[in-house]
Amino acid sequence: MPFTITMGGSFTSTGAGVKILLPNYADYFKVWNITQMPLAPATGVVIGAEWFGAKFGLGATAANDGIRIKKTNSTNAPLIDTFQTATVSNGFTYVATNPVVEQQNAAVITSITQANGAVVSQTAHGYSNGDIIQFYNTTGMLQISGMNFEISSVSSNAYTLIGLDSSGFAAPATAGFTRRISRFLAVDPQFMYVTAVTKAVQAVVTLSVDPSLYYVPGMRFHFSIPFSFGMTELNQVNAEILSVNPATYQVTIDLNTTAFTTFAFPASTTSPTATLFATASPSGTRTTRDPNTFVEKGYNFQFQAFHTGQFVPYIFLSGGAQSPAGASGDQINWQAYKLEN
Amino acid sequence: MSFPTGITNINNFAPELPVQAAEDLLSTPMFNLIHSFGVDLHHAESYIGKTTRMSRFERLSTDGGQLDGSGIDPASEVPVRTDIDATMEIYAKSIVTNEQVILYENSKTLTKFTALLGQWLREKEDLLMRDLFSSSVSYINCTGGTNGDQPSNISLNDINNIETILLGNDARTMLVSIDAMDKFNTGPTRDAFIALASTNLTNDLQKVQGVLLKNAYPSQEGLRPEEYCSISRFRFFVSSKGAKTPGISTLGRTVYTIPMYGLEAAAKIEQNSYTAVVGYRPPWVVSSVAQNSQLYAKFAIARAITNQNWISGLNATTFSPS
Numbered sequence: 001m002p003f004t005i006t007m008g009g010s011f012t013s014t015g016a017g018v019k020i021l022l023p024n025y026a027d028y029f030k031v032w033n034i035t036q037m038p039l040a041p042a043t044g045v046v047i048g049a050e051w052f053g054a055k056f057g058l059g060a061t062a063a064n065d066g067i068r069i070k071k072t073n074s075t076n077a078p079l080i081d082t083f084q085t086a087t088v089s090n091g092f093t094y095v096a097t098n099p100v101v102e103q104q105n106a107a108v109i110t111s112i113t114q115a116n117g118a119v120v121s122q123t124a125h126g127y128s129n130g131d132i133i134q135f136y137n138t139t140g141m142l143q144i145s146g147m148n149f150e151i152s153s154v155s156s157n158a159y160t161l162i163g164l165d166s167s168g169f170a171a172p173a174t175a176g177f178t179r180r181i182s183r184f185l186a187v188d189p190q191f192m193y194v195t196a197v198t199k200a201v202q203a204v205v206t207l208s209v210d211p212s213l214y215y216v217p218g219m220r221f222h223f224s225i226p227f228s229f230g231m232t233e234l235n236q237v238n239a240e241i242l243s244v245n246p247a248t249y250q251v252t253i254d255l256n257t258t259a260f261t262t263f264a265f266p267a268s269t270t271s272p273t274a275t276l277f278a279t280a281s282p283s284g285t286r287t288t289r290d291p292n293t294f295v296e297k298g299y300n301f302q303f304q305a306f307h308t309g310q311f312v313p314y315i316f317l318s319g320g321a322q323s324p325a326g327a328s329g330d331q332i333n334w335q336a337y338k339l340e341n
Numbered sequence: 342m343s344f345p346t347g348i349t350n351i352n353n354f355a356p357e358l359p360v361q362a363a364e365d366l367l368s369t370p371m372f373n374l375i376h377s378f379g380v381d382l383h384h385a386e387s388y389i390g391k392t393t394r395m396s397r398f399e400r401l402s403t404d405g406g407q408l409d410g411s412g413i414d415p416a417s418e419v420p421v422r423t424d425i426d427a428t429m430e431i432y433a434k435s436i437v438t439n440e441q442v443i444l445y446e447n448s449k450t451l452t453k454f455t456a457l458l459g460q461w462l463r464e465k466e467d468l469l470m471r472d473l474f475s476s477s478v479s480y481i482n483c484t485g486g487t488n489g490d491q492p493s494n495i496s497l498n499d500i501n502n503i504e505t506i507l508l509g510n511d512a513r514t515m516l517v518s519i520d521a522m523d524k525f526n527t528g529p530t531r532d533a534f535i536a537l538a539s540t541n542l543t544n545d546l547q548k549v550q551g552v553l554l555k556n557a558y559p560s561q562e563g564l565r566p567e568e569y570c571s572i573s574r575f576r577f578f579v580s581s582k583g584a585k586t587p588g589i590s591t592l593g594r595t596v597y598t599i600p601m602y603g604l605e606a607a608a609k610i611e612q613n614s615y616t617a618v619v620g621y622r623p624p625w626v627v628s629s630v631a632q633n634s635q636l637y638a639k640f641a642i643a644r645a646i647t648n649q650n651w652i653s654g655l656n657a658t659t660f661s662p663s
Contacts, residue, residue, distance in 0.1 A: 134589055136588065136589050136590065136591065136593055137591060137592060137593045138591075142491065142591060145491065145591045146482075146491065146492075146589050146590065146591065146596070177593070179588070179589075185472075185475070185476035185477075186472030186473075186475065186476045187472050187473045187475075187476035187477050187644070188476070188477075189477060190476045190477055191476070191477055191478060191479050191480075220423070222479065222649035222650065223479075224479035224480075224481065224653070226481055236506060236509060236510055236650065238649070238650070271491050271591065272484060272489060272490060272491035272492075272493055272591060273484050274484070275481055275482055275484050275502075276481075276482045276491060276492070277481075277482065279479040279480070280479070281477055281478055281479045281646070281649050282477055282646065282649070283423075283649045284423045284424055284425040284426075284647075285423070285424050285425075285426070286421065286422065286423060286424070287424060301392055301426065301428070304426050305392050305426035305427055305428040305645075306425075306426065306427045306428065306473065306477065306643070306644055306645040306646065307427075307428040307430065308430055308469075308472075309476065
């Protein structure tokens with residue numbers, strides 16, 4: 001059966017990594033760097049690259065690899081090798097299953113601040129606003145190692161975790177690793193990490209990720225709060241979501257927590273014996289209708305019904321002159337192919 | 342230098358047929374299907390929408406209720422109904438076969454390919470249920486192990502914590518007890534909840550305090566081959582496709598997710614008239630020159646966690662890195 005081009009396009013590189021969605025999946029993918037192609041650039045600059053999927057068997061491309069066509073200074077002639085032969089460049093990573101871990105982005109962080117809206121420093125991370133990042137092997141702040149966070153206020157070397165108030169933590173994290181993962185798990189509504197709960201007549205729960213893509217008022221949360229997080233009165237309790245705030249990643253619930261024990265992360269020094277994590281998972285809905293406002297809660301089937309997560313396969317092109325997504329200003333043409341059947 | 346001996350042997354008279362097929366094909370590998378048999382099965386009618394709603398009434402409050410002789414009726418209570426919705430989804434796979442394969446191959450390809458599609462139906466369904474468990478349930482990290490990781494390797498204390506949670510939420514056990522018998526090295530099992538785990542955890546399960554390996558049950562009657570052991574109030578079933586996420590422990594190791602649940606914690610909904618459809622499209626339909634035929638299989642499924650109070654579970658790493 002022949003190969004069919006299923007998708008194609010072009011973009012102007014910013015020097016950062018690029019994620020190209022491939023809703024029909026792909027078996028073969030290639031890029032051409034139109035800008036660099038006619039030039040005699042510095043040694044190692046990529047002018048084209050190819051990725052081979054699993055159907056190629058032994059010829060399949062490993063994660064963060066691919067065949068690269070590069071130039072040399074001296075002759076302007078193309079040379080062909082693989083990305084993994086280079087020391088500083090990265091290749092393709094194809095993500096077709098869910099949940100996912102992007103191996104190419106097992107990136108090193110240099111710090112996480114103690115702040116309400118913790119700031120992560122990470123050189124040339126290549127992430128975008130709204131990406132979901134998983135932290136692990138942190139030095140310090142062990143209480144968040146393994147958690148997922150949505151990031152915002154992204155700059156070249158830093159980003160903010162709206163859903164984490166780490167101001168009460170004993171010390172900043174000084175090292176660690178991150179990976180970008182899919183926003184959507186295999187099934188939604190998905191469980192979520194709880195990072196704070198207020199003591200109030202209607203408690204406000206802060207989550208590590210914007211909950212508005214998965215939950216609407218009227219749906220219910222089931223809370224799992226280990227003893228190490230303090231507010232054990234909330235453990236194994238169900239509560240209704242009254243409102244969702246996508247700006248602060250918070251939901252207000254119909255539960256009076258004023259007399260509860262204060263919610264707090266365990267100390268980093270108690271790891272690995274402190275039980276993690278505080279989570280909330282979908283617990284159905286109680287549909288109601290407000291006769292005054294005529295608003296019905298809990299009837300949004302897009303959110304409340306259990307369904308396959310809206311995951312779309314994609315391929316990640318690492319950024320930089322020696323990578324498939326090119327250097328800033330480069331025009332990149334790309335094509336995705338699929339082997340029929 | 343060799344001289345002809347005049348003897349006809351296989352060196353100067355090779356077999357006309359160099360190979361023959363064995364009388365039957367070897368087995369096609371299939372992983373343990375563990376993620377469906379502990380859940381409730383419901384059926385969705387056709388022609389009335391793609392979302393199935395499962396509802397339950399919550400119990401009434403037991404506060405008050407005493408008639409004090411004043412003649413004033415106690416306050417009435419409005420019952421509360423919780424709704425769980427699940428969306429029906431359809432999955433399909435096909436095999437397109439050229440006529441020359443059927444013509445030359447001696448292994449009854451269409452029959453065998455149909456069997457492969459049947460296996461795909463079961464395996465795909467199992468993985469879909471696994472994904473439900475791994476995405477929509479809260480899990481607690483093991484901390485009782487000694488490997489120094491977060492989560493740690495699994496321990497009896499971790500397992501007992503989940504039992505406490507389930508019992509505290511009035512969950513019901515799913516498996517009946519197996520009474521003790523007068524057999525050496527066997528012991529009874531209690532009525533139990535179900536736990537599902539990756540086969541990579543079997544080494545650690547053997548080391549958990551109080552473990553009763555399957556061979557030490559008093560009776561093997563009715564046991565599923567996927568069952569591995571009994572620990573505390575849980576009977577563990579293992580599969581190579583058990584849920585896991587690589588590299589996310591504190592030490593960067595693979596984290597294994599172990600759903601642990603009782604009766605009516607989760608549900609699988611099958612669509613009437615679409616439970617498992619296997620079909621054949623003949624060559625004159627698939628190909629303009631009638632050379633390719635197609636076998637296909639498809640099924641519809643909806644899935645849901647129907648009671649979060651009756652399901653919990655553990656995240657664990659292995660004692661030795663895996």
